[in-house]
Structure formats: structure tokens, C-alpha cells
Amino acid sequence: MDYFVTEIDRAGTVAVDDTILVKGYETKAGSHILDGFVPLFSSDAVERLLKAGCTLRGKTHTGEFGLDLVGETSYHGVCKKADGTLSSAAAEAVAAGEVKQALCVDVNGAPRRGAALSGVDFLKPTYGTVSRYGIIPTACSGEQVGVCASDAEGVKEILSVIAGHDGKDGTSLPAEKYEYSADKDIAGMKIALVKELYDASEDAVKAAMDAYSAKLRKAGAAVEEISLPDVKAYATAWQIMLSAETCNNISRYDGVKFGYRTPTYKDIDELYVNSRTEGMGFTAKMNVLYGSDVLSKNRYMSCYDKSLRIRRLASEKMKEVFAGFDAVLCPAMSGASVAEYDLAETFEKTAKELLFTTVPNLTGIPAMVTCGVQLWAAAFGESTLLSIAGAMERSAN
Amino acid sequence: MKYEVVIGLETHVELSTKSKIFCACGGHSEANEPNDCVCPACCGMPGMLPVTNRHAVELAVQAGIMLNCKINQYATFDKKSYYYPDLPCAYQITQWFHPICTEGYVDVPTKSGTSRIGIKQIHMEEDAGKLVHDDWADVTYVDFNRTSVPLIEIVSKPDFRSAEEVLNYLDKLKSMLRFGGISECEEGAMRCDVNISIRPEGTEELGVRSEIKNMSSLASIERAIKYEVARHTDALERHTETLVQETRRWDDMKNRTFAMRNKETAADYRYFPDPNLMPVVVDDAWLAEIKNSMHATIEEKTAEFTGMGLSAQDIASLVSERKLCDIFDAVVASGRKPTDTAAWILTDCAGILRRGGKVIGELDIAPEALSYIIGMVDEGKINRGVGKKVLSAVIEKGVSPEQYIKEQALDAKVDESLILETVRNVLTENTKAVADYLGGKEKALQSLFGGCMKVLRGKGDPAVIRELLVKEIEKLR
Structure with a gap:
């Protein structure tokens, strides 16, 4: 299996996905429309890695603009596991020991699903802690660069390097540096299990959740069921915002300035239409259609504006939850594996899985996938996530 | 309709x-x-x-x-x-x-x-x-x-x-x-x-x-x-x-x-x-900071200038360009009289610019330079005509007024005896003008005065020159 769309250094230990800019290396975010686009600058996260002495192995496959389940819509082709099911290239590269860590942009939970499917860890940090400068934008209000590694220590190592204030990103938080720990005592922690998400998952996932809960209890943590009655509305709200922002952000790929340009056009309108028609994949187009619709004059108030309000409700609800709990436990996705499927269904399939991954993107809280399950914490609660994951991983060994 | x-x-x-x-x-x-x-x-x-x-x-x-x-x-x-x-x-x-x-x-x-x-x-x-x-x-x-x-x-x-x-x-x-x-x-x-x-x-x-x-x-x-x-x-x-x-x-x-x-x-x-x-x-502190850093408005400037005794016409000219107000303010702040300063800017500077095909709005002069020239004139170290000459050089060639005056020796003290000698020479050389003046044509004095200024190359206090000229010519009556 070839994990990389672009090789940088065979001796490198860290991979970045193809939505993260590395100066001088073609970056396509999995899309034909960005053919030949070579960035003039590197992302802030990459700059920090290089400054810290890390070496880059290469750029991993990503789905077109990161809008699919795990990367299956990449213009470069699908990434399959040994058993023929799908997973993300970054998670598989980490699982196979090709790299120690991989940076991935999490906008719809794809890297979290990949980690769950490949049995590795992925942490999406609190919004604003890692600069978004130099990542191909899709949904700016919820996307974050996260770290994939085989264990919590590996995640911590790189997260400490890439997090910190960046003046080039207007949403970057002011703290210059973050200290993370993966060995806080988890005995006595209170963990909330989300009933709606547990119920919505398949049996194999339920079994993994049960096993993880039992282990947490054994380690002295309390696991209690809670309800997020509006979680479906949260997912819909994020789908609306995700499509709207993506539609807007990818409208700059018009064949005029860079990337793919159609060879056949008579005037500027045809240049736009043909370049985009030929250059974009089906899922990207679905997001453009859906996104344009929810932003249109007639729909704005009932769709986009309402989603902004739901985002606030979700934030308030999560604050309430974290007033009583240290972390939330839920599945990362509905099933334990993804078989190859007809890519015309990507938009609907992904929308369904948003149920499990939306809250951290929508509200900015950190999320971590470990041992096939998902944990959330309050803003800046990365150390809680790393400590829970670390303790469980150590007990498994 | x-x-x-x-x-x-x-x-x-x-x-x-x-x-x-x-x-x-x-x-x-x-x-x-x-x-x-x-x-x-x-x-x-x-x-x-x-x-x-x-x-x-x-x-x-x-x-x-x-x-x-x-x-x-x-x-x-x-x-x-x-x-x-x-x-x-x-x-x-x-x-x-x-x-x-x-x-x-x-x-x-x-x-x-x-x-x-x-x-x-x-x-x-x-x-x-x-x-x-x-x-x-x-x-x-x-x-x-x-x-x-x-x-x-x-x-x-x-x-x-x-x-x-x-x-x-x-x-x-x-x-x-x-x-x-x-x-x-x-x-x-x-x-x-x-x-x-x-x-x-x-x-x-x-x-x-x-x-x-x-x-x-x-x-x-x-x-x-x-x-x-x-x-x-x-x-x-x-x-x-x-x-x-x-x-x-x-x-x-x-x-x-x-x-x-x-x-x-x-x-x-x-x-x-x-x-x-x-x-x-924009919190209250920032808003206050923004308000404080605002320039005065045209209305405020007009009121301020009126209080200084400037004419309505001069005020209108000054407030047509903030740069002019800034120059004016800086010169006045250095101790020069407002009405004088306005005249220097709006008459002298404007005239020099016009000669070069420019308008007063294009004036680009360091207030210190203008203030220095006005000061030299006020203190009688150079006369106004020389002051104007220096101003031209400053505006047109960008020279420093201090250096220019020194180089051209424009502030050299002109001895009263030299003025007297000059006056006498001019009177002897211009018998017709002298006769005209004594015959009642007062205007003739101006050409004699100009003659003196020419010989003195603009130096010397014009008041003194005029006074000596009148004294000497009356002696011939």
C-alpha cells in the first residue's frame, strides 16, 4: 500500500496529509482541481515541526478536501487495509510503523474515523491552539490540525511542538505554548457516556465501548450515562456550516489563477464552469450545491443562521456536561469497519457519521480517538484525554 | 405635474x-x-x-x-x-x-x-x-x-x-x-x-x-x-x-x-x-484612544484660527489642506506670530510655488526652516526681501536656510557708513530722479531707493536705507 502522494524524505518520521502545505511540494487536498499547485509557504504547524528538528516523510492521501469518510474520494485513489476494507492513509502509515506520527486536518471527523479503523490514536486539539495558517481551507470555523500516533505519548510529543500562538491566524489563541501531560491520575475521574451515540452504533462498536467502560471503571473512574437529546440537530447544523464554508472556500478554484484549467473554453464563464466541472469530484460538487443552497437569500435564516444558534446551544450544553464530568465517552463512528462502496453515496454516508464526530468541530472542544473509541474533554482538556488514553493503553500492555 | x-x-x-x-x-x-x-x-x-x-x-x-x-x-x-x-x-x-x-x-x-x-x-x-x-x-x-x-x-x-x-x-x-x-x-x-x-x-x-x-x-x-x-x-x-x-x-x-x-x-x-x-x-478604552488620536476638524481649526486674528480668506486657504495647517501650527508653536506666518505661507510660499507651476497644496517645507527664516527677518538679521530669496532657495532647491544664508553671506552686517556712501553715490549718479523728486514727484524716491537696494544687493535694513535716503536728498533742496 502506498500511503504517500508525495515523498519528501524516506528517513523522515512525521507525515502530513495532503491538505497541509509544505513549501515547494505539490499540494492538492486530494483534488484534481489543484493539479500542479505548489505552495510558496509552509503551514505554521510544519514550520514548527521543522524548527523542532522533526523530519518529514511525505504527504499522505486525503479525501477530496477532507470531506469524506476516511479519504476514499482522493483523486489519487483509495487506501485499503490488508483485509480490503477502507481506512485513512495517515492512520495506516502510523499503524504500519512507516512514520511515528502524522498530522491530519480534522474538519468532519475523517482522521478520527481512520484512527478508529486502524487501531491508532488521533487527537483533534482545542480550536485555536494549533494555527490553521497553511492548510487548504474547507470549514474554517471548525477545522483543526490534529496528531495521529500509535499511542498517547506519541501524540503528546508532536502536539506540544505544533500548538501555540500564531499571528498569521486571526483565530489563533494568545498562549505561546501549551504544556500537555499524559499521566494524570484517572482514578476518581467522572466520565459521561452519551446514550444517543451509543445506541446509534453497531453491535461490534457497542462491544468495544462496553469493554472500554469496564476498563475505565477498573482503573477507578466512574462511567455514567448522559443524554445529548439534540445531538442530531448538532450534526445537521455542522453539515450546513461545513458545506457552506467549503462551498465558499473552494470557489477560488476557478481555473484562472492556479490549479487545473480546462483546455476547452470560449469565454470566462465557460472557463469557470468547465474547469470546475472537470476538476472537482462528486462529493465536492455535492457540498458546493448544498452549501450554496443553505447560504442563499431564501434559506439563510432558516438554515445557516439557525445553525449558528445551534452551535451556541451545543457549546452551552457541553459546558453544562463538563461542569459535572471530566470527559465524554462515545463511539468514533457507527461501525467497526468500512467496506468499499459506490462513491456517489459519500455525501449521505458522511453526513450520517457526523452524528458521532460533530460536537468537537462545532464547539471547538478537543477530541481523541483511542482503542477504537472516542473521548471528548472541555476546551484545553487535552491532558485529560491523553491521560485517560495513556492509562488505558498502559493497562492493556 | x-x-x-x-x-x-x-x-x-x-x-x-x-x-x-x-x-x-x-x-x-x-x-x-x-x-x-x-x-x-x-x-x-x-x-x-x-x-x-x-x-x-x-x-x-x-x-x-x-x-x-x-x-x-x-x-x-x-x-x-x-x-x-x-x-x-x-x-x-x-x-x-x-x-x-x-x-x-x-x-x-x-x-x-x-x-x-x-x-x-x-x-x-x-x-x-x-x-x-x-x-x-x-x-x-x-x-x-x-x-x-x-x-x-x-x-x-x-x-x-x-x-x-x-x-x-x-x-x-x-x-x-x-x-x-x-x-x-x-x-x-x-x-x-x-x-x-x-x-x-x-x-x-x-x-x-x-x-x-x-x-x-x-x-x-x-x-x-x-x-x-x-x-x-x-x-x-x-x-x-x-x-x-x-x-x-x-x-x-x-x-x-x-x-x-x-x-x-x-x-x-x-x-x-x-x-x-x-x-x-471596539471597547471603551480603544474608542477613547481613537477619539484622542483624531485630527481637529475643519470647523474646529477655523474657530482656532479666527481666534488668532487671521482673515477669513487666509483661514479658508489654510484649511483647504491639512498639511498647510500642520506647517502653520508648527511654525506658530515655535514662537512666530500667526498673522505673519499666514502671510509667509499664503503669499510668499504660494508665490514661489506658482512661479514653478505648482499650487499651495503642494507646499513641502520643514516648519523649522520656515520658522528660522521668519525669525531671521523678525530679528533684523536679514531683510524681508532677502528672507524671500532664502525661502525660494529652500522650496525650490531644498537647501537648509541656515547654510544658504551663511554661504551667500546674506546676513553680513551692512555698516551705516556703507549705506550712507551708497546713498550719496546713487544720488550723484541719478540727477534726473533727484530733480524730479525735488520738483514734487514723490514717486521718483522709489526708483532711487531701488537703486540703493540694487547696489547693496538686498542687504541692509530697508528702513535705515529709506531714512538716510530722505535725509540726504532733503539736504540737496
Whole structure:
């Protein structure tokens, strides 16, 4: 299996996905429309890695603009596991020991699903802690660069390097540096299990959740069921915002300035239409259609504006939850594996899985996938996530 | 039937910031070549992020204060989507939901007094780039130098009732914004959309409105308004056409407006808040800081100068350009008399500039230099004529007045005996003028005086020269 769309250094230990800019290396975010686009600058996260002495192995496959389940819509082709099911290239590269860590942009939970499917860890940090400068934008209000590694220590190592204030990103938080720990005592922690998400998952996932809960209890943590009655509305709200922002952000790929340009056009309108028609994949187009619709004059108030309000409700609800709990436990996705499927269904399939991954993107809280399950914490609660994951991983060994 | 014209204006003004509104590119107005003043951010490269220029916000707030607006301490930036090759991201960042200023007014002088024009809002936005068509090669090029230059759009209420009000409003805006350091308002840097309709006099309901896009010359605006009023009146009176709400374009050559293609105007801009830009929160402390850093207004300056005893004409000349006020203030602050200083600037400096084909607004002189020259004259070290000569050298050649005076030995003390000797020589050499004077032609004295000055090369105290001249010539009687 070839994990990389672009090789940088065979001796490198860290991979970045193809939505993260590395100066001088073609970056396509999995899309034909960005053919030949070579960035003039590197992302802030990459700059920090290089400054810290890390070496880059290469750029991993990503789905077109990161809008699919795990990367299956990449213009470069699908990434399959040994058993023929799908997973993300970054998670598989980490699982196979090709790299120690991989940076991935999490906008719809794809890297979290990949980690769950490949049995590795992925942490999406609190919004604003890692600069978004130099990542191909899709949904700016919820996307974050996260770290994939085989264990919590590996995640911590790189997260400490890439997090910190960046003046080039207007949403970057002011703290210059973050200290993370993966060995806080988890005995006595209170963990909330989300009933709606547990119920919505398949049996194999339920079994993994049960096993993880039992282990947490054994380690002295309390696991209690809670309800997020509006979680479906949260997912819909994020789908609306995700499509709207993506539609807007990818409208700059018009064949005029860079990337793919159609060879056949008579005037500027045809240049736009043909370049985009030929250059974009089906899922990207679905997001453009859906996104344009929810932003249109007639729909704005009932769709986009309402989603902004739901985002606030979700934030308030999560604050309430974290007033009583240290972390939330839920599945990362509905099933334990993804078989190859007809890519015309990507938009609907992904929308369904948003149920499990939306809250951290929508509200900015950190999320971590470990041992096939998902944990959330309050803003800046990365150390809680790393400590829970670390303790469980150590007990498994 | 008599009709009343109702006009509202949307005026775009470029802000005088050093850099663009969301990136660090600067100096676009000096850029010589297309795309000299661009970076990945203003070219719309994926991965770049906008960061708000604080100074642009400050200037927009100052404009709001000048126009008596409510300053909204919570403002947002929003994205407006449309495709055009000069718009690199295919969206423009503007303020749609929460503009920075709302609900203001400005009093506009008219022939019959003043008219109060309401300001609906002032919002900030980024400018677009420019397309350059090469008809010869049938190619269109894109120039992003202007992309992301900060603009404010001042949206008036439909309060104008004549073209005169519109022109005077634009004149006033221009001088206010220039004087306040908000905008240079250079040619093309102030652009207007004119919304115009007519209704029977005495009625309230607004008529069908035309919007004339992107006007920058006052003369064209006046002609376009006249044309539209006539077209609307014809439509209502003689049913020449059915008026529809539409966007029109003024053609300066054909002297008429044309409806723009529906395709260009019937857009749904799909506005939504830009998630990359935090809301602009102008808290009380920042607002106070912005207010404190504001320049005095024309009205305030006028009152101040009146108090100093300057003539109305001099005041009007000084406040026509903030730079002149700044020079004047600095010279007066260094201890020179206000009326004298005004004369030096508005008579002497202006005269020197005029000789070089320039206007007073182009005056570029260090206040210290001007103050030094006036001081030398006041202290009698050089006479006024020499002072003027020094001033010319300073303005035209950029020399230092101190050095120039020293080099030319202009301040060399002229001995009274030398003056006396000169006077006597001149009197002996000009027997005719002397005879004329003694015969009653007082004017003849002036030519004798000029003769002395010429010999003395402008040096020497003119009062002393004149006094000795009269004394000596009277002796000949």
C-alpha cells in the first residue's frame, strides 16, 4: 500500500496529509482541481515541526478536501487495509510503523474515523491552539490540525511542538505554548457516556465501548450515562456550516489563477464552469450545491443562521456536561469497519457519521480517538484525554 | 405635474493605511508594475488567512465620529460571494450583518441654507483587483495591486432632493475625510453608486429606483442625475417606457445611462460571517484612544484660527489642506506670530510655488526652516526681501536656510557708513530722479531707493536705507 502522494524524505518520521502545505511540494487536498499547485509557504504547524528538528516523510492521501469518510474520494485513489476494507492513509502509515506520527486536518471527523479503523490514536486539539495558517481551507470555523500516533505519548510529543500562538491566524489563541501531560491520575475521574451515540452504533462498536467502560471503571473512574437529546440537530447544523464554508472556500478554484484549467473554453464563464466541472469530484460538487443552497437569500435564516444558534446551544450544553464530568465517552463512528462502496453515496454516508464526530468541530472542544473509541474533554482538556488514553493503553500492555 | 427627485448615495472611499486591510502588503499607490504589491494572502492562495488591520478599523471609526454616527462596539466581517476574475478568492470580505458605524448625519451647505443628510451606515470592506484588457492581443490581464486595499462604504439615506445637494455632499465628504487624514480621496479613490427615483411633489411613496454604478467624477454624476430625472419624468408623463428597478451604467461619451445586463446584477451574494476573522470589538478604552488620536476638524481649526486674528480668506486657504495647517501650527508653536506666518505661507510660499507651476497644496517645507527664516527677518538679521530669496532657495532647491544664508553671506552686517556712501553715490549718479523728486514727484524716491537696494544687493535694513535716503536728498533742496 502506498500511503504517500508525495515523498519528501524516506528517513523522515512525521507525515502530513495532503491538505497541509509544505513549501515547494505539490499540494492538492486530494483534488484534481489543484493539479500542479505548489505552495510558496509552509503551514505554521510544519514550520514548527521543522524548527523542532522533526523530519518529514511525505504527504499522505486525503479525501477530496477532507470531506469524506476516511479519504476514499482522493483523486489519487483509495487506501485499503490488508483485509480490503477502507481506512485513512495517515492512520495506516502510523499503524504500519512507516512514520511515528502524522498530522491530519480534522474538519468532519475523517482522521478520527481512520484512527478508529486502524487501531491508532488521533487527537483533534482545542480550536485555536494549533494555527490553521497553511492548510487548504474547507470549514474554517471548525477545522483543526490534529496528531495521529500509535499511542498517547506519541501524540503528546508532536502536539506540544505544533500548538501555540500564531499571528498569521486571526483565530489563533494568545498562549505561546501549551504544556500537555499524559499521566494524570484517572482514578476518581467522572466520565459521561452519551446514550444517543451509543445506541446509534453497531453491535461490534457497542462491544468495544462496553469493554472500554469496564476498563475505565477498573482503573477507578466512574462511567455514567448522559443524554445529548439534540445531538442530531448538532450534526445537521455542522453539515450546513461545513458545506457552506467549503462551498465558499473552494470557489477560488476557478481555473484562472492556479490549479487545473480546462483546455476547452470560449469565454470566462465557460472557463469557470468547465474547469470546475472537470476538476472537482462528486462529493465536492455535492457540498458546493448544498452549501450554496443553505447560504442563499431564501434559506439563510432558516438554515445557516439557525445553525449558528445551534452551535451556541451545543457549546452551552457541553459546558453544562463538563461542569459535572471530566470527559465524554462515545463511539468514533457507527461501525467497526468500512467496506468499499459506490462513491456517489459519500455525501449521505458522511453526513450520517457526523452524528458521532460533530460536537468537537462545532464547539471547538478537543477530541481523541483511542482503542477504537472516542473521548471528548472541555476546551484545553487535552491532558485529560491523553491521560485517560495513556492509562488505558498502559493497562492493556 | 411637478416631480421631486429622491437620491441616496453609496460612497466608497479608500482608507489611508500603510498596509492592506487583511495582509501586510503596502504602498499599492506607488506600485509601478502590475502585481508588484501582492502576497499569497491578497492573491487568494489557499492556506493564507486574513488578519485585521487595526489602523483601518480606527480610521473607519474616526469617519463615523466625523459623520455623527453611532459607533458599534461589536462589528463583524462577512463574506460576499461572486465570481469575477479580479476577485481572487471569489468572495469579498465586507460588513453585512454588523457594520462598524450606523445612524449618523452630515450637514451640507446649499444655496438656500443647509440640508441634513442622514447616514444609514458606514461599513468596511476590501477592494477588488483590476482587469487590464489588451484589445490588440485580445487578452485580459489581472492586476491584484488594489486587491484588499481597505475601503469604507458610506451609505446615505435617500435624503438628497437635488444634484446640487449630492455634489456639495461629496465635496464636503472629500474635504472632511482628507482633512481628517482618513483618506487621500485622490482621483478614482472615491467612487459612488447613485440610487435615484422621482415622485410627484408632496407625496411620500418612493418611486421606482435606478442605481447608477461606479461613478467617480462629480461632473459625470451631475449629468447622470439630470439624464435619469429626465428619463424617469418622460416615463411617467409620456409613457416612453415602463420603469423597473435596475442597475445602470453611465456612458460618458454617449452622455446617457444604459441598463446593465441582468446577469451582471441579479446576484445572490450568499453573505455569511467570516469565521477567520474575530468580531471587531471596539471597547471603551480603544474608542477613547481613537477619539484622542483624531485630527481637529475643519470647523474646529477655523474657530482656532479666527481666534488668532487671521482673515477669513487666509483661514479658508489654510484649511483647504491639512498639511498647510500642520506647517502653520508648527511654525506658530515655535514662537512666530500667526498673522505673519499666514502671510509667509499664503503669499510668499504660494508665490514661489506658482512661479514653478505648482499650487499651495503642494507646499513641502520643514516648519523649522520656515520658522528660522521668519525669525531671521523678525530679528533684523536679514531683510524681508532677502528672507524671500532664502525661502525660494529652500522650496525650490531644498537647501537648509541656515547654510544658504551663511554661504551667500546674506546676513553680513551692512555698516551705516556703507549705506550712507551708497546713498550719496546713487544720488550723484541719478540727477534726473533727484530733480524730479525735488520738483514734487514723490514717486521718483522709489526708483532711487531701488537703486540703493540694487547696489547693496538686498542687504541692509530697508528702513535705515529709506531714512538716510530722505535725509540726504532733503539736504540737496
